[in-house]
Amino acid sequence: MAKIGVIGSGSWGIALASLLYNNKHEVTVWSALPDEIAEMKTTRRHHTLPELVLPDDMIFTESLEEAMTGRDILVTAVPSIYVRSTAQKMKPFCRYGQVVVNVAKGIEESTLMTLSEILEEELPMADVAVLSGPSHAEEVSRGLPTTCVAGARTRKTAEYIQGLFMHEVFRVYTSPDIQGIEIGGSLKNVIALAAGIADGLGYGDNTKAALITRGITEISRLGTAMGGKFQTFCGLSGIGDLIVTCASMHSRNRRAGILIGQGKTMEEATEEVKMVVEGVYSAKAALALSRKYQVSMPIVEQVNEVLFNGKPASEAVKDLMLRDKTIESSDLPWDN
Ligand SMILES: NC(=O)c1ccc[n+]([C@@H]2O[C@H](COP(=O)([O-])OP(=O)(O)OC[C@H]3O[C@@H](n4cnc5c(N)ncnc54)[C@H](O)[C@@H]3O)[C@@H](O)[C@H]2O)c1
Numbered sequence: 001m002a003k004i005g006v007i008g009s010g011s012w013g014i015a016l017a018s019l020l021y022n023n024k025h026e027v028t029v030w031s032a033l034p035d036e037i038a039e040m041k042t043t044r045r046h047h048t049l050p051e052l053v054l055p056d057d058m059i060f061t062e063s064l065e066e067a068m069t070g071r072d073i074l075v076t077a078v079p080s081i082y083v084r085s086t087a088q089k090m091k092p093f094c095r096y097g098q099v100v101v102n103v104a105k106g107i108e109e110s111t112l113m114t115l116s117e118i119l120e121e122e123l124p125m126a127d128v129a130v131l132s133g134p135s136h137a138e139e140v141s142r143g144l145p146t147t148c149v150a151g152a153r154t155r156k157t158a159e160y161i162q163g164l165f166m167h168e169v170f171r172v173y174t175s176p177d178i179q180g181i182e183i184g185g186s187l188k189n190v191i192a193l194a195a196g197i198a199d200g201l202g203y204g205d206n207t208k209a210a211l212i213t214r215g216i217t218e219i220s221r222l223g224t225a226m227g228g229k230f231q232t233f234c235g236l237s238g239i240g241d242l243i244v245t246c247a248s249m250h251s252r253n254r255r256a257g258i259l260i261g262q263g264k265t266m267e268e269a270t271e272e273v274k275m276v277v278e279g280v281y282s283a284k285a286a287l288a289l290s291r292k293y294q295v296s297m298p299i300v301e302q303v304n305e306v307l308f309n310g311k312p313a314s315e316a317v318k319d320l321m322l323r324d325k326t327i328e329s330s331d332l333p334w335d336n
């Protein structure tokens with residue numbers, strides 16, 4: 001049994017806290033929001049996952065000191081925009097070598113850093129790792145079979161995380177490619193916005209398949225330029241997460257996209273979805289990264305046009321379809 005601090009109690013933090021509790025670990029959950037802590041303490045429920053009953057001996061606290069002191073491992077589950085500020089508050093209580101597993105998905109717009117890079121910068125004493133893959137909280141909390149990948153600097157840390165999370169309904173693989181895992185996990189949200197927009201416009205399965213396939217091409221092109229491994233983009237945190245996010249009724253990114261495709265503005269759509277729509281934060285970063293690394297990302301470009309420059313979604317699709325003619329894979333040149 002391990003002592004685990006879950007830092008952040010949105011739907012993903014709570015679903016993972018429940019999974020870890022079911023694996024017989026001692027779980028303490030921290031939230032920055034006093035109302036959220038009070039709600040969970042009194043009702044033993046979280047409003048985002050209303051069917052899930054939170055056990056009496058799961059501890060909820062507003063104190064990072066309480067959530068972190070004496071914990072074998074910390075799981076950071078706050079939305080990407082709060083990762084840096086939360087890490088800064090965690091610093092006084094983080095001990096040398098403490099494993100900190102990031103499960104959020106995003107890129108910091110102002111620095112273009114991944115979330116584990118932010119954690120490493122703010123918590124230089126920690127052993128920072130990631131857990132990612134096709135995993136909606138709504139399904140994990142219902143015990144539906146799910147798979148993820150744990151990425152860490154050492155095999156020992158990755159296997160430690162794998163052992164803590166593994167369950168008959170939650171299979172965990174290991175990987176040394178933290179960078180590839182994080183790029184895949186954050187950029188799939190931008191493509192899922194596009195997939196939702198296509199659904200909102202009333203387009204079909206052909207369109208969705210095109211966005212998923214050309215989307216993973218864009219993600220892996222940028223990701224490998226940034227040091228991620230191509231195989232990772234063919235795996236759970238790459239194509240796996242892209243498929244689930246573009247197809248699932250649970251996806252916040254896809255749902256926001258549907259509303260935008262139906263004519264709502266980005267602000268109206270995110271307001272209606274209520275929970276965090278990470279693709280909106282990662283879209284500008286993805287575009288900036290594509291320019292920095294000089295890789296072509298036409299879907300990412302058009303998503304930015306629709307989200308931030310008021311371009312009608314149907315026009316964005318037309319522009320994608322009528323781009324210059326090109327070869328499918330530049331790695332497959334002609335013999336003649
Ligand atoms: N929900 C999922 O199915 C799922 C699955 C995998 C990964 N993720 C990722 O996990 C991260 C969290 O997503 P979520 O769905 O749990 O979000 P959410 O919208 O359910 O949760 C938002 C939470 O943010 C926290 N918060 C609010 N203000 C804060 C502040 N100032 N400082 C720190 N924390 C604050 C609160 O605990 C709040 O409940 C995202 O990056 C998301 O992409 C989510």
Ligand SMILES: O=P(O)(O)OC[C@H](O)CO
Pocket residue numbers: 105133134135136189192241244245250251252253254276277278
């Ligand atoms: O609901 P979304 O779109 O934030 O996606 C959640 C997870 O990242 C799916 O793996």
